[in-house]
Amino acid sequence: MQGLVVAGITEIINQLNDSTMATVDIPIKEGEDQRLNCILKKTESPSFKLVFAPNTLPRDTIEYGTSCRLVVKHKDSSVNLNVRLDEADGDRALIFTALESISPESLREYFRVMISVPVRASYHPGPREKKNVPWELTGHTIDLSGGGVLAVFSGKPANNNRIQLEIDLPGQSAPVVCIAGVVRTYRLRKNRFQVAFTIIEIEGKARDIIISCCLQEQRRQLRDKVRVE
Incomplete structure (x- = not known):
């Protein structure tokens, strides 16, 4: 994780820039996860919010309480995280909890x-x-x-x-x-x-x-x- 001090998951979220670009694999109840671009909004670490473009979220088929992968832009690199999708926040946002960082060595898995x-x-x-x-x-x-x-x-x-x-x-x-x-x-x-x-x-x-x-x-x-x- 270039540009980030090696730290616990709470500290990692705190070090990310607010309103930065991210990509997340949204768990879907029936079928493939849906990969969407979004904006990360910091709340109270290790929780955070992802905001999506209008009419993007498949709200009726989202599988809440499931872990998924998040990639966040950070300076000239990216941070890969394993996160849990907790709940919806209106029509365009979802609330997540960061669980762990994914090292480059284990990312291939x-x-x-x-x-x-x-x-x-x-x-x-x-x-x-x-x-x-x-x-x-x-x-x-x-x-x-x-x-x-x-x-x-x-x-x-x-x-x-x-x-x-x-x-x-x-x-x-x-x-x-x-x-x-x-x-x-x-x-x-x-x-x-x-x-x-x-x-x-x-x-x-x-x-x-x-x-x-x-x-x-x-x-x-x-x-x-x-x-x-």
Whole structure:
């Protein structure tokens, strides 16, 4: 975070300029997060307000109480923050609470790309979990990052914690395996379910494979876009 003194999250918010430009990924109840430009207005740190252009906010579909990513302009650089969307403030503003700063080293885990690949979600109860039963669902991803997965399945996960994901990535002889937790679930048409996962446990090599796949897919999509244009 060039230009900012290394400090706690409250101090970081205090050091930002008031009325500075920012970009935030607004959590949406059904579908992809919506990336919007806005103006940061300082209130009482670590809380702050983001003000948007008229008729920009999808007010009826915003998912409150959910964390998201915020990028704030600061001098000649940018500050990346993990923030929580708390509530609306009129028609053009939202109230947030800053949770933590995202270091450049960990920022790559938040890089996300739209990609559809096979994924299997399963749960295997431990010896003390006598009331829980094992289950498995198959589906496909909608988007992917080093820190999370958005996927569609033919059923709803029976529980939200300690779920094993097996992701079949292009060019890999074996699936990437990780342990994840459910962030949110939405029922779609034809009894399908869209499920957002956050990755809880994953080996470093496996995460690197996911990130490498995301970067390759982004380059492929950019090449295809150039050809079309």
